[in-house]
Amino acid sequence: MSSGTLISPDNTWVLWAILTGWAAISIWLEQNYNWASKITGAIIALIGAMVLANLKVIPTSAPAYDQVWSYVVPLAIPLLLYKANVRKIWRESGRILIIYLISSVGTMLGAFIGFFLLKNFVSSLYKVAAMMAGSYIGGGVNFVATADAFNAPGELVSAAVVADNLLMALYFFVLIAIPSIGLFRKLYKHPHIDEVERKGKNDKGKTLAASYWGRKEISLKDIAFAAGSAFTIVAVSGEIASFLGSIIPTGNFITDLLNGMLGNKYLIMTTLTMLLATYFPQFFGNIRGAQELGTFLIYIFFVVIGVPASIPLIISKSPLLLVFCTIMVLCNMLVTLTFGKLFNFDLEEMLLASNANIGGPTTAAAMAIAKGWTKLVIPILLVGTLGYVIGNYFGIFMGNILQVL
Known part of the structure; x- marks a missing residue:
């Protein structure tokens, strides 16, 4: 086999069996064992995929993985928004947006510091800074866009992707662990953690995940409508975004911003679903099982993002890029926690804001769901999706500034 792995990249059915099967096992572990509940099924899904890829059981790239990005992730977003009501969410999203933007400043600061420390050791580091600034404010979409904008060579892009994925997995462990550390509980207020723990006391013998995802009545009609x-919604949103992106001119900051916002299918998708959930709450709010289906799709996504983290490639080609990404993530975390404390944000809001910066809206929403912070799921998903729009501007700005320094 040319791929050098037990399962070849074109063996789509087997790869899909692994993606969905491991996602299911991760959920089962999370709901049946306290140790797994503390780690969260999302992290178990990610680490399991990383292990399989590094043991050369599965390939690090395959059409099946592209299908997850193209179909699974977009479908998960509306399913998780069916109980959204824009009138109620605005109050909650406003706080999250502020700390999210503060966290984004930490990303930019980290890019500056990392560039000046390592620019003499890594060629074209300004291109990496642009890619990672876009990615650590928006997501993978922004990484690809900024890489193309600066004509980054393929080998540099691949090494940066590997460093990004490995560090992201490690950082998620840190974010998951922080709520359990006494020092952070003393320094910050944490109402959502307290609420989950109070509910947990009423379900002795169950993990928090098992208590939250208890068995619910569901019908064939619910599944069909969901x-x-x-x-x-995904199909219509894609068509609307494509149409608006083609008719809105570009050439200056204002028109570029409008084109980036209204031509972004994720933002259109989120907006359309919110409007439907707000004005037709009796229909969308009563579809049972939508949140469960959306969450399962997110777990499949977590399996996929663990796959490219090839440890041998990191060791051979990406050690300094891993250091660079580490500096950016540490600055993001320090700025988020420092200013979050000054402005009296909740610990949960800060952790999710940092997660949305580094991993994107889907990873942040998955963490909120896994931890039982249900009131924050929709706000962080909305704010993180906005990051897809502003990430390109931050990334391209960073690359242009550092290129001349």
């Missing part, structure tokens, strides 16, 4: 409406 799937059918989600596919429709």
Whole structure:
């Protein structure tokens, strides 16, 4: 086999069996064992994929993984927004947006510091700074866009992707662990953690995940409406975004911003679903199982993002890029926690804001769900999706500034 792995990249059915099967096992572990509940099924899914990839059981790239990015992730977003009501969410999202933007400043600061410390050791580091600034404010979409904007060579892009994925996995461990550390509980207020623990006391013998995801009544009609409406929303959103992106001119900051916002299918998708959930709450709010289906799709996504983290490639080609990414992530965390304390934000809001910066809206929403912070799921998903828009501007700005320094 040319790929050098037990399962070849074109063996799509087997790879899909692994993606969905390991996602299911991760959920089962999370709901049945306290140690797994503390780590969260999302991290178990990510680490399991990393192990399989590094043992050369599965390939690090395959069409099946692209299908997850193209179809699974977009479908998960509307399913998780069916109980959204824009009138209620605005108050909650406003706080999250502020700390998210503060966290983004930490990303930019980290890019500056990392560049000046390592620019003499890594060629074209300004291109990496642009890619990682876009990615650590928006997501993978922004990484690809900024890489293309600065014509980054393929080998540099691959090494940066590997460093990014490995560090992201390690950082998620840190974010998951922080709520359990006494020092952070003393320094910051944590109402959502307290609420989850109070509920947990009423379900002795169950993990928090098992208590939250208890068995619910669901009908064939619920499944049909959840799937059918989600596919429709994603399809319509894609067409609207494509149309608006083609008719809105570019050439200056204002028109570029409008084109980036209104031509972004994720932002259109989020907006459309919110409007439907707000003005037709009796229909969308009563579709049972939508949140469960959306969450399972997110777990499949977590399996996929663990795959490219090839440890041998990191060791051979990316050690300094890993250091650079580490500096950016540490600055992001320090700025978030410092200013979050000054402005009296909740610990949960700060952790999710940092997660949304580094990993994107889906990883932040998955963490909120896994931890039982249900009131923060929709706000962080909305704010993180906005990051897809502003990430390109931050990334391109960073690359242009550092290129001349």
